[in-house]
Amino acid sequence: MLAAAATLALGACAARDQGSSSGNTTGSAAAPSQAADAANPRGDGKAVCSGVSIAYAGTINGASAALGQNILRGADLAVKQHNEANPNCQVTLKQFETEGKPDKAPGVVTQVISEADIIGVVGLPFSGESKAAGNLFNQAGLVTITPSATNPALANNGWKTFFRGMGNDAVQGPAAAKFLNETLKVNKVCVIEDDSEYGTGLAATLTQALGSKASCTDKVKTGQTDFSAVVNKISTENPDAVFYSGYYPEAGPFAQQLNDKGVTAKFVGPDGVKDPEFLKGAGAGANSAYFTCPCVPEDNFRDFTAAFKQVEGADPGTYSPEGYDVTTILLKGIDSGIKDRAALLNYVKNYDGQGLTKKFKWNDKGELSDTPVWSYRVENGRIVNNGQIS
Amino acid sequence: MTPFLAQAQPWISFDVKGLAEQFWNNTVDGLALGGIYALVALGYTLVYGVLKLINFAHSEVFVVGAFATWLTFYGLGFRAGATPDLPIAEIILFLVVAALAAMAASGGTAVLLERVAYRPLRKRNAPRLVFLITAIGASFAIQQTLRLFFGLNQQPQIRLLQPEPLFRIFGAPVTNVHIILIVAAVLLWYVADYFVNRTRLGRGIRAVAQDPDTATLMGVNKERVIVITFLVGGLLAGAAALFYMMRIPQGAIYNGGFLLGIKAFTAAVLGGIGNLRGALLGGFLLGLVENYGQSLFGGEWKDIVAFVVLIVVLMFRPTGILGESLGKARV
Numbered sequence: 033m034l035a036a037a038a039t040l041a042l043g044a045c046a047a048r049d050q051g052s053s054s055g056n057t058t059g060s061a062a063a064p065s066q067a068a069d070a071a072n073p074r075g076d077g078k079a080v081c082s083g084v085s086i087a088y089a090g091t092i093n094g095a096s097a098a099l100g101q102n103i104l105r106g107a108d109l110a111v112k113q114h115n116e117a118n119p120n121c122q123v124t125l126k127q128f129e130t131e132g133k134p135d136k137a138p139g140v141v142t143q144v145i146s147e148a149d150i151i152g153v154v155g156l157p158f159s160g161e162s163k164a165a166g167n168l169f170n171q172a173g174l175v176t177i178t179p180s181a182t183n184p185a186l187a188n189n190g191w192k193t194f195f196r197g198m199g200n201d202a203v204q205g206p207a208a209a210k211f212l213n214e215t216l217k218v219n220k221v222c223v224i225e226d227d228s229e230y231g232t233g234l235a236a237t238l239t240q241a242l243g244s245k246a247s248c249t250d251k252v253k254t255g256q257t258d259f260s261a262v263v264n265k266i267s268t269e270n271p272d273a274v275f276y277s278g279y280y281p282e283a284g285p286f287a288q289q290l291n292d293k294g295v296t297a298k299f300v301g302p303d304g305v306k307d308p309e310f311l312k313g314a315g316a317g318a319n320s321a322y323f324t325c326p327c328v329p330e331d332n333f334r335d336f337t338a339a340f341k342q343v344e345g346a347d348p349g350t351y352s353p354e355g356y357d358v359t360t361i362l363l364k365g366i367d368s369g370i371k372d373r374a375a376l377l378n379y380v381k382n383y384d385g386q387g388l389t390k391k392f393k394w395n396d397k398g399e400l401s402d403t404p405v406w407s408y409r410v411e412n413g414r415i416v417n418n419g420q421i422s
Numbered sequence: 423m424t425p426f427l428a429q430a431q432p433w434i435s436f437d438v439k440g441l442a443e444q445f446w447n448n449t450v451d452g453l454a455l456g457g458i459y460a461l462v463a464l465g466y467t468l469v470y471g472v473l474k475l476i477n478f479a480h481s482e483v484f485v486v487g488a489f490a491t492w493l494t495f496y497g498l499g500f501r502a503g504a505t506p507d508l509p510i511a512e513i514i515l516f517l518v519v520a521a522l523a524a525m526a527a528s529g530g531t532a533v534l535l536e537r538v539a540y541r542p543l544r545k546r547n548a549p550r551l552v553f554l555i556t557a558i559g560a561s562f563a564i565q566q567t568l569r570l571f572f573g574l575n576q577q578p579q580i581r582l583l584q585p586e587p588l589f590r591i592f593g594a595p596v597t598n599v600h601i602i603l604i605v606a607a608v609l610l611w612y613v614a615d616y617f618v619n620r621t622r623l624g625r626g627i628r629a630v631a632q633d634p635d636t637a638t639l640m641g642v643n644k645e646r647v648i649v650i651t652f653l654v655g656g657l658l659a660g661a662a663a664l665f666y667m668m669r670i671p672q673g674a675i676y677n678g679g680f681l682l683g684i685k686a687f688t689a690a691v692l693g694g695i696g697n698l699r700g701a702l703l704g705g706f707l708l709g710l711v712e713n714y715g716q717s718l719f720g721g722e723w724k725d726i727v728a729f730v731v732l733i734v735v736l737m738f739r740p741t742g743i744l745g746e747s748l749g750k751a752r753v
Contacts (some may be wrong), residue, residue: 094574131574223512256573257670262450262715263722264444281576285672292585294595312502312578313672317502326464377645 037218038396040323061126063331069386073110073360074117079367085149086129086362089159094131095254096279098309098349100157104181104353105344106280107154109336112343114363130161134229137161138168150287151376152177152362154355159230160182162194175377177358177375180351182303182326183233188395195380195394197358198351199326199403204302205237206404207421208275212242214405215421216298218272220249224262225288226278234302235277241266247271247291250344252282259286271277271297275411284313291317303327306350306408306415317319323408324416327351328389329417336388357387368391434719441717446594448713454600454669456709457607461662463693463701464614464684465532465655470629471696472651474550475554478557479539481683482564483532483656484674487663489568490527492674494520495580502578513582517664525660532656533649535560541645568676576678579671603665611702615652618698627651631696681725685712688732694742703743705733 088107091100113123128144130137144150145168153169153176156162162181169176172190177195178186182200186194199207208241212218223246225235237256239246248269250262264287266274274290276283283305290299291314301310306323314321315338330337330348338354340348359390365379384393391402407418459618462484469477492631498516500506502748508516539560543553583602587595618624629637638644667673668681689708708728715727 097573097575122561197678224721251720253722253724255677256724257672257678258451258455258573260455261444261448261713262721264447264713265440265717265721267447268440268443281672284579285670288579288671292597309575309578313576315502315579315671318502 065332079121089128089155091132102349103355108351108361110359134164141165179354209241231278280310287314287317431579452710452713455707460705468690479560481679484702487524487528487660529656575672700744
């Protein structure tokens with residue numbers, strides 16, 4: 033079995049295609065290729081540990097489940113690769129379902145904290161639940177790295193255990209404005225926000241960055257399915273683009289109803305909308321959609337993508353590489369001999385290293401300095417990379 | 423920074439210009455959605471008229487119909503994504519099949535509900551409050567059963583009929599789907615009204631609504647009347663579910679009936695609960711008011727507007743606009 037694991041690890045190394053910065057097959061914009069020094073969850077294969085676990089807490093089958101599944105699969109892949117390569121250090125990945133709901137998360141987080149073998153957490157994915165439960169982690173001294181919660185205010189709570197694995201919406205908002213201004217060259221944008229922590233926060237930074245171009249705004253509610261009044265408003269305002277600041281379950285019917293009404297404005301959504309589920313939900317309404325996302329396209333992370341497909345039986349999606357990256361950081365901490373929460377928290381705080389998606393080094397608020405934002409578009413029923421915005 | 427900005431935004435707007443500009447668009451859409459409210463409201467009203475019971479599980483009867491519609495489309499081989507381009511005859515055929523499936527599923531659920539949840543209580547002469555609690559419990563039970571089988575997320579949308587504008591009213595496009603929804607609501611209301619007021623079985627329903635004991639003495643089979651009432655309400659909810667899925671194909675979700683059920687119940691109370699005409703009027707009115715309110719005050723006031731209107735109407739007409747009761751002369 034040891035030999036098999038070694039062969040697998042070697043095989044993966046041999047398959048690594050480091051010189052491929054150009055010539056991707058999808059016809060999309062150039063995506064970053066895998067950095068040679070990207071942290072690998074396999075490590076050196078000599079790690080020794082026992083009885084330690086890390087946890088994924090977030091939506092699994094709950095609200096906007098597809099976004100959570102992407103992250104969970106990324107984390108799962110990292111743990112499986114780690115355990116395969118390190119026979120003497122088997123880390124368990126425990127899964128906790130918050131349903132993505134701010135009212136449910138604190139109870140689930142309390143349970144996570146009560147399990148003493150959990151020394152690090154990947155999550156929480158959404159901003160609303162992160163706000164509701166972040167202080168519990170802080171009190172317990174249990175380190176969390178969120179691979180997708182983008183609300184900027186989360187970092188201002190003084191939580192010592194909060195780390196964010198990508199850019200926040202103070203970065204995404206202006207980047208989205210830049211994308212609308214310079215790439216789509218629009219003059220009038222309708223910014224529609226949902227009632228979540230994430231949606232309202234992102235809409236605020238975006239409308240501020242757009243200035244007078246964001247001349248029409250409106251609000252919708254989570255779980256809303258009939259958008260006729262908002263659609264009618266947009267139809268009379270006749271903007272060049274509609275930006276929906278929210279998640280894909282509402283964005284689907286909204287984009288479809290806009291399309292049915294004959295609104296030809298470009299539909300632009302943020303990371304919460306960038307999922308194949310949105311394309312299914314919106315039908316023809318998604319055909320000319322664009323997305324902004326602090327997530328890095330996995331196009332050229334070829335051995336990651338190949339391993340992901342093989343192990344998880346699905347394509348990597350939004351924030352899968354980020355989920356993989358932050359899990360790898362926790363695993364490297366464990367491999368270095370850490371057995372308790374305080375030491376792992378300290379390890380993450382002082383971490384400085386290259387991941388698949390970017391360089392990971394946090395400031396004292398838990399924010400990264402390297403925070404790329406990318407744009408995506410829909411092409412032939414698939415979401416493809418449309419180039420880096422910032 | 424973010425909270426500060428949020429505070430800087432007006433918390434409510436009075437966009438009179440927007441209301442005027444979008445008036446006819448909102449009217450057309452509001453009537454279409456109002457028609458669905460009306461059809462579901464008929465179920466609340468019928469059961470209330472006969473049993474003086476607010477059947478809170480009726481919203482789940484509706485959602486079962488939505489799932490039946492989705493499953494029928496799925497079973498016919500359609501999948502999520504763009505609306506397929508089908509010949510008219512096939513669309514009609516498939517929609518009729520889906521309608522039958524949805525009505526059978528909803529009607530069956532309603533009858534089953536009556537049999538399992540309410541009849542045992544009637545046999546034991548349980549107080550009215552117990553029925554109400556049971557209704558809420560039954561609602562949860564059906565909801566969680568759906569959740570168990572279909573998960574927490576909406577089923578990916580499958581739509582057979584692409585809305586195409588047929589003509590315009592003051593610039594507002596009226597699509598084939600709008601027409602179907604509004605006409606179907608009025609038509610089905612008329613059938614239900616005819617059934618209650620002009621047929622033998624309907625006479626039984628009115629008799630039991632007026633005075634159950636006397637009706638029983640006069641040879642009306644009360645139990646049968648109650649089952650028929652639930653069945654009719656369920657069939658209407660099933661039809662409403664199909665029309666709802668034509669307008670909002672993302673509607674098959676386990677808790678998708680909750681808010682819509684409350685709205686339909688509001689519509690029933692608004693028009694006068696126990697009154698079939700009131701249900702139709704209340705449904706259309708609520709659909710309109712919701713849309714106008716959103717244009718005037720902003721999208722986040724959608725639900726609040728509906729309930730404020732209900733409260734205001736009840737302050738001045740406590741029995742609703744057209745008054746209550748299925749059995750009284752007003753019907």
